[in-house]
Amino acid sequence: MNKAEIPRKTVYRLSVYYRVLLALKNIDTVSSEALATAAGVKSTQLRKDLAYFGQLGTRGLGYSVPALTARLSEVLGAARLQPVILVGAGHLGSALLRYGGFAKEGFEVVAAFDLDASRERARDLSIPVYSMENLPAFITEKKIKLAILTVPGAVAQEVCNNLIKSGVQAILNFAPVVLHTPEQIVVKNVDLAIELENLSYFIR
Amino acid sequence: MNKAEIPRKTVYRLSVYYRVLLALKNIDTVSSEALATAAGVKSTQLRKDLAYFGQLGTRGLGYSVPALTARLSEVLGAARLQPVILVGAGHLGSALLRYGGFAKEGFEVVAAFDLDASRERARDLSIPVYSMENLPAFITEKKIKLAILTVPGAVAQEVCNNLIKSGVQAILNFAPVVLHTPEQIVVKNVDLAIELENLSYFIR
């Protein structure tokens, strides 16, 4: 049950299963087949994934929806209580702040940072926007470990370095550059142009 | 050189290499080691990836930056000339339209669609926003194959079905649901809450 033993892809799918389960909360029991189909995977894959966490199902019957939901919430739960900051309140950054998709899922974006804290776009946000110079102190004081990076590519590496120096351990990077970080830092890149290019390539 | 033989992950990395190369355009020659480091991968991986497209390097010397850039542009080029539509001009959708990261990379978002085409947020966009009822005709007439889906989760599957029915072949999906599509349709999910949850899980 050591975290390190669980493949990253499995953890990713657990998040998907969890969301599918939430939509099934009026049901008692679900088979691996039904849940897997809803989640877009094969049933054997789902069973293998869930088996990392012990015997969760009942043979001949399936999985208890409430019990499985609770177990996944427990496994992923700590993850969803992290405070998050967003750095770079441009078009994309401020849209993500307004988007609400994070808060709905249990993440609290506690503050945003931008070179120009009074930036027009930030006016009607409910989340405070601070100047970049306040960034290190904020991270240290609030023990922030997770950051969303939506600054221009040209400054992304520099800002990234500052984040890490202050104690950030994981970064969701929207800047279209390859960030170079120490090995223990977790980075997930979301490069929209590359995603489009990749999709487009596979249109036959 | 059949497309089908090239792993999806390799194609993804080609896009990364291409962008790194663009930043190196004042240099003549680059070694796999240097390029790989800049792209955040191992040099053997880069050489394997490039070898899918024939002998691109010179032994003992490295790769010609202009020649390699041209070759990758050729391989990925067709991908970047696709017209794209965006469906759902809410916070996230309209931010993506304004973001500009697509156009800069050669993608043209030719139109957006929303239930309310006159929606406040869409006012100052340079891209036309049409009502959803115009969607099927537009896709058919302009032979659109690629769509960005930024509608609420509750209607995503329905909208997705309509897109496919009209001829869309690939979807970049931001709605937090699992889309069920025919096998030949390519879907890439970008679920921001799941990405955050996943990152957060791996903070030790």
Added chain:
DNA sequence: CTGTGTGAAGGCTTTCACAGCC
């Protein structure tokens, strides 16, 4: 001697096949 190209080995993930339990 340097740095690419590549068959072989290794590692990781998915799928299969079926044993085991309700």
Added chain:
DNA sequence: GGCTGTGAAAGCCTTCACACAG
């Protein structure tokens, strides 16, 4: 009988080791 849990097999991707070209 039905459906989960799981060792074994298969498949895929990455890394190694080194042959080979400049």
